[in-house]
Amino acid sequence: MPKLNGGEIIIESLKKENVEVVFGYPGGAVINLYDALYNSDLKHYLGRHEQGVVHAADGYARSSGKVGVCIATSGPGGTNLVTGLANAQMDSVPLVAFTGQVSSSLIGKDAFQEADITGISLPITKHNFLVTDIKDLARTIKEAFYIARTGRPGPVLIDLAKDVTQAVTEFKYPDRVNLPGYRPTFEGHKLQINKAAKAINNASRPLLYVGGGAVISGAEKELREMVDKAKIPVTTTLMALGIYPEDQPLALEMLGMHGTQYANKATLETDILIAVGARFDDRVTGKLDEFAAQADIIQIDIDPAEIGKNIDVEIPIVGDVKTVLRELLPHIEAKKNGVWQQRIKELKENYPLKYEDDGSETIKPQYIMEEIDKYTNGDATIVTEVGQHQMWAAQFHKYKKPRQFITSGGLGTMGYGLPAAIGAQIGQPKEKVVLIAGDGSIQMNIQELGTAQTYNIPIKVIIFNNKYLGMVRQWQEIFFEKRYSSTKIPAPNFVKMGEAYGIWSKSVDKKSELDSALKEAMEHQGPAILDVHIPEEENVYPMVPAGAGLKDMIGG
Amino acid sequence: MTHILSVSVLNKPGVLTRIAGLFSRRNFNIESLNVGKTENPEISRMTIVVQGDEKVLEQVTKQLHKLINVLKITELDKNSIVERDLILIRVKCTRKQRSEIIQIADTFRAQIVDVAPDSLMIEATGTEDKLEALTELLRDFGIAEFVRTGIVALSRGQAAK
Ligand SMILES: Cc1cc2nc3c(=O)[nH]c(=O)nc-3n(C[C@H](O)[C@H](O)[C@H](O)COP(=O)(O)OP(=O)(O)OC[C@H]3O[C@@H](n4cnc5c(N)ncnc54)[C@H](O)[C@@H]3O)c2cc1C
Ligand SMILES: Cc1ncc(C[n+]2csc(CCOP(=O)(O)OP(=O)(O)O)c2C)c(N)n1
Secondary structure (H helix, E strand, O other): OOEEEHHHHHHHHHHHOOOOEEEEOOOHHHHHHHHHHHOOOOEEEEOOOHHHHHHHHHHHHHHHOOOEEEEEOOOHHHHOOHHHHHHHHHOOOOEEEEEEEOOHHHOOOOOOOOOOHHHHHHHHOOEEEEEOOHHHHHHHHHHHHHHHHOOOOOEEEEEEEHHHHHOEEEOOOOOOOOOOOOOOOOOOOHHHHHHHHHHHHHOOOEEEEEOHHHHHHOOHHHHHHHHHHHOOOEEEOHHHOOOOOOOOOOEEEEOOOOOOHHHHHHHHHOOEEEEEOOOOOHHHHOOHHHOOOOOEEEEEEOOHHHOOOOOOOOEEEEOOHHHHHHHHHHHOOOOOOOHHHHHHHHHHHHOOOOOOOOOOOOOOHHHHHHHHHHHHOOOOEEEEOOOHHHHHHHHOOOOOOOOOEEOOOOOOOOOOHHHHHHHHHHHOOOOOEEEEEEOOHHHHOHHHHHHHHHOOOOOEEEEEEOOEOHHHHHHHHHHOOOOOOOOEOOOOOHHHHHHHOOOEEEEEOOHHHHHHHHHHHHHOOOOEEEEEEOOOOOOOOOEOOOOOOHHHOEOO | OEEEEEEEEEOOOOHHHHHHHHHHHOOOEEEEEEEEEOOOOOEEEEEEEEEOOHHHHHHHHHHHHHOOOEEEEEEEOHHHEEEEEEEEEEEEOOOOOHHHHHHHHHHOOOEEEEEEOOEEEEEEEEOHHHHHHHHHHHHOOOEEEEEEOOOEEEEOOOOOO
16 A cells, blocks of 8 residues: 555545635645645646635535535634634534644643634534544544535644644545434435425425525426426525526525515415425514514424424424435425415516616616626626625625525625635636625735636626725615715725736726626636726615514515 | 532543533533443533522523534432542641540541641541531531542433433
8 A cells, every 4th residue: 555644634535525626825734745746637726815715615615515525724723724714613514624723832831823723613614633643544534524514514624743744645536434423314305395395385485595505415406396396486595596596487586684675575375384494583573573474484404403403393304405305395286376476476576686886887786786797698607706795786786596506694794705706716617607796895815816816717807896884884874874984995006906816807987888898707718807986875785774574575 | 409410521632621611601500520431432421419499400401412422411300319529638736625526426437537736637428418517516526627529420220311
């Protein structure tokens, strides 16, 4: 058997896991690993900050459905990963993060660049490991990938004592894992399936509430079949936009705080709510005791801890969405459109998403989204930062496929978008990847423009420039009498900034110029930045004030 | 409501931190937590006493199950277990009070484990109720300090596996 050093073992193990791409940033504690990378055929993308690196791995994972891999050195390298790990944990994104650690003999001595990253990352990873013996290395990597991608996916961190990456041993990659404490459930309980089918068949106003779990599970076909067969209207969370095509008559698009009126109204009227890989987040439910108050709830989720966590559930089914839907489908009766479907049609006609446009040269943010939709014909991956622009991107663009909308939902991480767009493009080289960014958020990881330029990643960055931290400003306007405390934020000259990085950049502030500028940006061969000036005080509507019930929507 | 959970865990580094961290992060109320070796050197048993209603208990159990190194969780039924807690109490005591305190200790099958000119140290084991009754009686003399281990428990009659 060949003897390899720790760095080489990591590379060989990654190959066994079919990893093609890694994102990283070198340093002393991972220098052996980088030495092993030097001659390997793994493609390594050098970011400009470890936060950028981990978000890129996350964007890659979301767009490709594979496990994202990133590398950082000890101490500050590891601590710079923290936000990215928490972000991936909240949105159930499979990642394996390697961090360097000081040599095992120095651990605990406050050695140079020592930080207890397994301790720090404990509550924000699905699991983590510290490897201090080379004999444990290959097995640990095998377990890390298995844990990251199975069950409810999530980030797994492997902290590597520096001496482990130097030491030499025989390389043997285990065929199987032995994790007696970890056994995710995939198949639904037969009795529960039957109960659910009965409830659905007897319902007069059933509603599917579909979340990120359906995307993770790859259940778009089964979902489609279910809707076609039983004519059940579908609303999705922010995490599942596109899992069911939004141009269909029974598509209600997003529900929740900034969801459509018709989706939220449907939740008030439904008598059976079928939650499919969705976790009853407070941005979705608003006031809990008013949420779907008329309905019995069926919840399909792979994580038993999600069942009954926020809301009482009449028929829980623990299992994988795709598997459970397949089991459920034969028991579901075919139905024709009736009163409920007619009601859905009315709701959609009576309460459409809308915004005011005075016909002037002002560029409304909603209009930009519609134009992008028109230009790409819905055939693009939209990545976002966090704020108002994120909500407009969710609302005013029709998503038709899953994984077409990539956003930081659970943690709401400003600074996620730019690196995630880079990762998303690398994960889907043929897709058009468009980043919708706020002028505030993009400044949080703007250094990653360097990464986009170096590797010529052709992302299109559209900055919704309102010169405010708009989402917070909107709350201050509505709930704090326009006391705009620290939300006015001067933006740099984005065009000069882009050009400093060697990126095609342009600014527009007239509606009549938007079309051609957009076209230019989209058709540009490499990365492009379009800085679009929008009204400073535009608000996102409809809106459910935090803590209110969905019936108390304002605006729109 | 208090619940006693018996949790088998793989003896991996950090397993205690993971469990303690989970309780604080999820805002669960932990009354006591005990870890000890078991018949299998790779497995430790934790006895955790938690406060909360059935819903809280359900979340505690499910969240604990998500930890990769947690093997098995059993809620112990208070009626069919042997539960023990150990206490060390240092009671203030004058020469005159000594025999009275020793009598109290005897009644509770407790032992005097240290004698000093102005205090006695008592060791007692038993259920929580018993130890609380003992502490209550000794309070009149003045308790200088005490420490309790918290509950360890096993089901009667059958192995919890
Ligand atoms: C500014 C801002 C505003 C927001 N406003 C809204 C809003 O108006 N509406 C909205 O919907 N969201 C909104 N969000 C997002 C919100 O915070 C949550 O992230 C989101 O609602 C959670 O989506 P989800 O329920 O689909 O859960 P996810 O976080 O996607 O969780 C997935 C669920 O599926 C389960 N699962 C995973 N894999 C499987 C599988 N294979 N089989 C079965 N189950 C599986 C998981 O256990 C989990 O319960 C907003 C976020 C921000 C930052
Ligand atoms: C890292 C981080 N810090 C702070 C916040 C709070 N926050 C949420 S939205 C927002 C404003 C975002 O501004 P911008 O990116 O310009 O987008 P806009 O809302 O104007 O579209 C802020 C500060 C956050 N979500 N993330």
